[in-house]
Amino acid sequence: MRRGLQFVFGGTMAELTATGDSRQGIEAAYMAQMRHKRILNLIGILIFAALLIGGFQAADNRNAGGFWDGLPNVLDFPGDVLSEAWERSQLLPGYFIKYLPSLLETINIAAAATLIGALIAFCMALLATRGLAPAPWLIAPVRRTLDILRAVPEIVIALVLIFLLGGGPVPAMIAIALHTIGALGKLFSEVNENASLQPVEGLQSTGASWMQRMLLGVVPQVAPNYLSYALLRFEINIRASAILGFVGAGGIGYDLRNTMSWGQGKFDEAAAIFLLLFATIVIVDQLSGVARNRLTHGKAFADKGAVI
C-alpha cells in the first residue's frame, strides 16, 4: 500500500470476515425473518382477494338491477349528452356566455367559503397540533370539533340553512365554509406535525412569543403545503357549490339541474356547463401549480433555469 497506509480492517477478505459462526447466525436469522414476512404477505394478498371477490358478489346480489346487465348501459347518458352537444356544437360558444354569470356566482361561493374556511382552519390547526398547541388540554376538543364539521355533509347544512335563511348564495357559502374548516383543519394540522421544531426552538431561544413562533417559525415552513391544500379544497368547493345549486343555492348548479333532466332536449347546454366547470378546474389547478412552485422555491429558482 502506498505511503504506508494503515487500514483499520487490515488487508484481505479472510481477515475481515467476522467469525464464521456469527455470520452464519445473522444470515440464518435474516432468511427466517424474510420467509416469515413473505408468508404474511401472501396471506394478506389472499385475504384481500377473497374479500374483494366476496364483497363484489354480496354487493351485486343486493343491487336492484344486475351489475352485469346494467354495465352496457352505463355509457348511454354521456353518449346522449355528447351526441346532442355534437349535433348543435355551433351553439356552444353562445351557451358559454349565457352561463358565465352563474358560473361566476358558483366560483364566488366557493372562493369565499374557501377563504373563510382556510383562515379559521389555520387557527384551529395550530390549536390541534401536538407540540405546537399553547394549551394541550385544548387539542382533543378542537380535534373533535373538526371531526364533527367534517362528518356532516355540506348539503345537509345547506338544506337547514336554506330553510332558515331562505335560498341564495349565503347559506351555501356558510355550509361549504363549515365543511372546509373541518377538512382543512385536519390537513393543516398534519402538515404542522411534519414541520421541523428546530426553527421554533431557535425563535423560542430568543424570547419570542407563541404567536411569533408560529407565524415566523412554522408558517414559512408549511405555507406551500397550506396553499396547495387550500387550492385543492377550492377545486372541491367549486364542485360542491355547483351541487348545492341543485337544492336552491343558485349558481351554475341550478342551471345544470334544469338542463340535465331527461327529455328536455337541453343536453347541449348541459354539455356546455360541464365544459365550463372542467375549464375552471383546469385553470385553478394550473394557477395553484405556479403559485405553489413560486412559494416553495422562490423566484430565484426559476431564474436558475429550473423547469416549473
Added chain:
Amino acid sequence: MLTITELTKTYGTKDAVQRASLQVDKPTMIGIIGRSGAGKSTLLRMLNRLTDATSGAVTFEGRPITALTGADRRKWQSECAMIFQQFNLVPRMDVVSNVLHGTLNKRSTLATLFNLYPDADVHRAIDILDRLGIAEHAPKRAEALSGGQQQRVAIARALMQNPKIILADEPIASLDPMNAQVVMQSLRRIHEEDGRMVIANLHTLDTARRYCDRVVGMRDGRIVFDGTPEQLTTGVARDIYGADASFSEAATSTQIDTLERETA
C-alpha cells in the same frame, strides 16, 4: 477506458461544468476537489446519467454513455454505482433490502415490489455487509443506523451492483473523522481488491492526497488541475480554491492527528 470530452452542463445562463475533458486508462482511484459549486457533483451526476449533459460526450470502453436512452441508460446506471453525501437510502426499509436495491436493474418490478429476491442475492448482500463490517445490523431499519453505518450500507448497495465504476459524491462530508476514515478506507480497499474504478468528490485535501492515485481540481466549472497527489502542493491548492496565503489545510483537516502535528 473512460473518456470525458468537452463535457458541459448549463443551468439557465450559468455553466455548472464547462468543457471538462478527462482520460482514464485503467481502474484508478480519483479524487475531485474544489470549492462548493465548482461543478464536482454535476460532473459525477453526468457520468451516472442522473443529470443530462448539455453538450460533450462520455465514453466508457467504447460505449457512448451520454447517448444512451431508456433501458440502455438504466443498464449503464447499474454498472456505474453512485454513493451520496446524505447516503440516499430508503430509511424505513431494512438494511439488507436497501443493499438488494443494487440488483433492481436485473429484476422485474413486480418481484421487487413483494421483496422477492433470489436467496443467492440475499446471501451475497449479507456477504458484502460482512465485508464492510456491518453484518450484525442486517435486519435493522436503515434509519436506525448511525451516519457512518448508513454510508457503509450505501457502499454495500453500490457493491451489490457489481459496478465497473463507483462514483462517490462527498461520501464523508456528513461524517465524523473516525467514520470518515472507515468509509474512505472501505472505498480504497474496494479499489485495490476488486480493481474497480472509484471517482470521489472530496472537500478535504488531505483525504484526496491520502487515498487517491490521481487528483483532479475543479474551479468554476473547469478542470484546472489534474495530477498525482505529490503534485498537489499548497500553492496549487490555493489556486484551485481561489484562496490567499492565509489558507491552511490543517484548519479543515479531517485527520485526527492534524492538530497534534500543528502543535508539535
